[in-house]
Amino acid sequence: MMLLYRKLRRWLMRGRRYPILLSVFVLGLLVYLWGPRRVVVHVLEAGLPIKRFADTSGTYDPAVKGGGSRALKLGNTLPWALTQSWEPRTRSAGHPGNVRFPSCGALIRGDRRALGEAQAFMGDHFPVTRSDMDYIRETRDCKQFLKARGYILDAPQEERDFPLAFSMLFFKDLELAERLLRAVYRPHNFYCLHLDNKSPPATHRAAEHLVSCFDNVFLASTPVTVKWGTFSVLEPELICMKDLWAYKTWRYFINLTGQEFPLKTTHQLVQILTALNGANDSRWVCRRLYQNRWYNNFAAPHEIQPRKGSLHMTASRGLVDFILHNPVARDFLHWVNHTKFPDETFFSTLNHNPHLHVPGAYLGPPDTDAALKPYLSRFKNWGPYWKDGQGRTNFNWPCHGKRVRNICVFGLGDLPLLTSRKEMFANKFHREFEPVALDCLEEWLWNMTMDEYSGRIMFDTTFYRTLDVATNHV
Numbered sequence: 001m002m003l004l005y006r007k008l009r010r011w012l013m014r015g016r017r018y019p020i021l022l023s024v025f026v027l028g029l030l031v032y033l034w035g036p037r038r039v040v041v042h043v044l045e046a047g048l049p050i051k052r053f054a055d056t057s058g059t060y061d062p063a064v065k066g067g068g069s070r071a072l073k074l075g076n077t078l079p080w081a082l083t084q085s086w087e088p089r090t091r092s093a094g095h096p097g098n099v100r101f102p103s104c105g106a107l108i109r110g111d112r113r114a115l116g117e118a119q120a121f122m123g124d125h126f127p128v129t130r131s132d133m134d135y136i137r138e139t140r141d142c143k144q145f146l147k148a149r150g151y152i153l154d155a156p157q158e159e160r161d162f163p164l165a166f167s168m169l170f171f172k173d174l175e176l177a178e179r180l181l182r183a184v185y186r187p188h189n190f191y192c193l194h195l196d197n198k199s200p201p202a203t204h205r206a207a208e209h210l211v212s213c214f215d216n217v218f219l220a221s222t223p224v225t226v227k228w229g230t231f232s233v234l235e236p237e238l239i240c241m242k243d244l245w246a247y248k249t250w251r252y253f254i255n256l257t258g259q260e261f262p263l264k265t266t267h268q269l270v271q272i273l274t275a276l277n278g279a280n281d282s283r284w285v286c287r288r289l290y291q292n293r294w295y296n297n298f299a300a301p302h303e304i305q306p307r308k309g310s311l312h313m314t315a316s317r318g319l320v321d322f323i324l325h326n327p328v329a330r331d332f333l334h335w336v337n338h339t340k341f342p343d344e345t346f347f348s349t350l351n352h353n354p355h356l357h358v359p360g361a362y363l364g365p366p367d368t369d370a371a372l373k374p375y376l377s378r379f380k381n382w383g384p385y386w387k388d389g390q391g392r393t394n395f396n397w398p399c400h401g402k403r404v405r406n407i408c409v410f411g412l413g414d415l416p417l418l419t420s421r422k423e424m425f426a427n428k429f430h431r432e433f434e435p436v437a438l439d440c441l442e443e444w445l446w447n448m449t450m451d452e453y454s455g456r457i458m459f460d461t462t463f464y465r466t467l468d469v470a471t472n473h474v
Contacts, residue, residue, distance in 0.1 A: 085127065086101075086121075086125040086128065087125060087128055088125055089123075089124055101121065102117050102436060103117075104439070104440035104444065107437075107440055108415045108416060108419050108440065109416065110415075110416040115412055115413060118436050119412070121436070122436055127435045129175055129431070130174075130175045132174060132200075132202040132203050132205070133202070133206070135174060135175075135178070135206040135209060135210055136205060136206050136209045139209040139210055139212065139213050140209075142213035149178075149182060150182065151185055152185065152449070153187055154187070155186045155187070155188065155266065156267065156453065158267070158270060158271075159186060159188070159266060159267055159270050160186075160188045162251055162273070163188050163190065163247075163249045163251060164189045164190075164250055164252050164253075164269065164270070164273075165189065165192075165244045165247065165252070165253045165254070166184060166191045166256055167191075167192045167193075167220075167236070167237055167241070167244070167254075167255045167256065168180065168181065168191065168194070168257070168258065169194045169236050169237070169256070169258070170193070170194075170195060170257060170259075171195070171198075171199055171226070171258070172196075172199060172200070173258060174206050175431065176258050176259065176429070176431045178210060179261075179438075180256060180258060180260060180262075181193075181217070183262050183442065183445060184269075185217075187215075187216060188216075188249075189216060189266075190216050190217075190247045190250055191214075191216060192218060192219075192220055192239075192240035192243050193207060193211060193218070193219050193220065194220040194223065194224070194239065194240055195207050195219065195220075196223070196226050197223040197224055197225040197226075198226075207219060216247075218243070220236060220239045220240050220243060221242075224236050224239070229340065230342075231336075231337045233311065233342075233343040237255050237311065238324075238333075241253065241323060241324060242324060245321075245324055250317065251316070252273045252314060252316055252317065253314070253316075253317070253319075254314050254315075254377070254424075255311070256312075256425065257428075259427065259429055260378075260426060260427045260428060260429070261425065261429060261438060261441055261442070262424065262425050262426075262445060263379060263418060263419070263425060263445075264424050264425075265452055267452050267453070267459070268452075268459045271459050271461050271464075272376070272461065274461075275461040275465040275470060276314075276467075276469070277470050278318065278359065279316070279360050279469050279470055279473040280313065280315050280316055280358075280360040280361065280362070281313060281375070281376045281469065282310065282313035282315075282347050282348045282351045282352075283310040283377075284307045284309045284348050284351075298335075300335050300349075301335055302332070303355065304332055304335075304356070305349070305352075306336075306345055307348045307349045307351075307352045308344055308345060309345070309348020309349070309351075309352075310348065310375075310377075310378070311343040311344060311347070312377050312378050312427070313347045313351070313377050314376065314377045315347070316360040318358075318359025319350065319351070319358055319359055319360050319361075322350070322358050322359060323350065329350065332350070333346065336349075354474060358474060359474055360474060361474045362469055363473055364468050364469070364472045372467075373467070373468060373469050374422065374423075375395075376423055376424055376464075377423070378423060378424075379418070379423035379426045380395055380407060380408075380427050380428075381395060381396075381397050381414075382395040382396065382407055382408075383396050383397075383399065383403065383406060383407075384396050385406045397417060400413025400414045401413070401414055401433065401434065401437070402433065407427075407428065409428055409429065409430050410426065410428070410437055411433065411434040411437050412434050412436060412440075414437065415437060415440055415441065415444075419441070419444055422464075426441075
């Protein structure tokens with residue numbers, strides 16, 4: 001190829017035919033024709049119609065903010081890091097130059113034609129993933145890594161005045177966890193990452209390199225070998241709580257896993273939590289089915305009534321303080337350690353026994369109710385299998401992805417539902433299953449963040465401020 005280029009260049013120079021311009025053109029043509037068959041597709045589309053994606057109940061109130069604070073250190077261009085590289089599965093899939101990535105805007109609107117195009121695209125192409133070694137190599141230059149990966153390194157004053165703390169638990173797939181970190185990262189927040197002790201050594205090394213690029217992101221002080229259904233599922237959360245407690249400014253704690261993604265921007269998270277006014281958010285299920293988890297054991301201490309809930313929750317700093325330092329919490333932790341699935345009991349019970357006077361604990365009927373007391377921390381689609389104490393299926397929606405142990409792994413067809421939810425995070429996603437869905441959700445979140453930061457939209461918190469849980473708590 002280079003020999004052909006030299007001959008063409010000599011011919012152009014002899015003919016005085018605009019040598020520099022034509023040489024560049026010919027060289028580019030040769031690279032295009034014989035270069036590697038990799039497609040770099042800009043997943044993010046500028047100017048998506050936020051009004052079109054607005055919550056039908058009016059959660060989003062598109063308007064222009066008056067006034068304004070200092071200019072944020074954010075450009076108007078989309079970072080290349082929020083693009084996805086794809087490769088054809090076969091040469092017959094077409095030349096990279098002819099590839100058209102599916103329209104995320106159309107997919108979020110539920111366009112059937114776009115859905116078919118996206119399915120065909122994923123059938124002909126596969127995403128290029130980042131390996132542990134890629135992270136080790138790229139994080140040798142942290143400044144370039146943060147810039148290249150598109151981390152937002154500034155935030156409005158409202159966010160900086162309301163710092164948050166996050167724990168993130170993951171076992172493998174560092175790339176998926178890092179994309180979650182990037183989606184919620186701001187330099188004034190704090191992040192504790194727990195990587196399962198049985199994860200491959202290369203993943204541990206890559207995670208160490210990743211957190212070395214941040215002052216406010218760190219690995220949990222004690223890695224745990226997690227085994228489903230045992231105390232080891234709860235233990236990493238307690239370790240991260242203890243590690244995060246050293247940072248005095250954060251107001252709320254949110255625990256995440258590597259297979260989740262936000263449905264709200266960080267600015268909206270702050271507004272929602274401000275509206276909750278110190279209340280905690282956790283789920284409780286009133287069904288006799290779960291009582292055998294506890295009553296084969298001795299009675300719970302301090303007249304505590306055990307409650308079956310979920311590991312995932314949103315905790316005020318007061319609740320975390322109670323968990324770490326109150327002797328009642330320590331006694332209950334000792335008790336729950338001898339029960340089945342303690343991770344689904346500990347947080348929910350503390351939040352639904354008001355006689356303990358736990359900060360932010362709910363004072364009303366504890367059972368999760370889709371209208372009165374929704375589960376804001378997570379959107380999970382359990383289908384008809386999850387019922388509350390009154391037999392209602394509060395977590396039953398059509399699943400357009402696939403079900404794994406009853407829960408929906410979200411796919412392309414779930415995007416219209418996901419982008420209209422009031423919950424803060426969605427669970428769950430698999431990187432290898434319909435990856436365009438997560439790419440488009442990332443695009444939607446990015447565009448909404450940029451529109452908020454530029455003052456083009458406002459977030460209406462009326463729904464959250466008027467919830468019973470926001471006013472009826474300790």
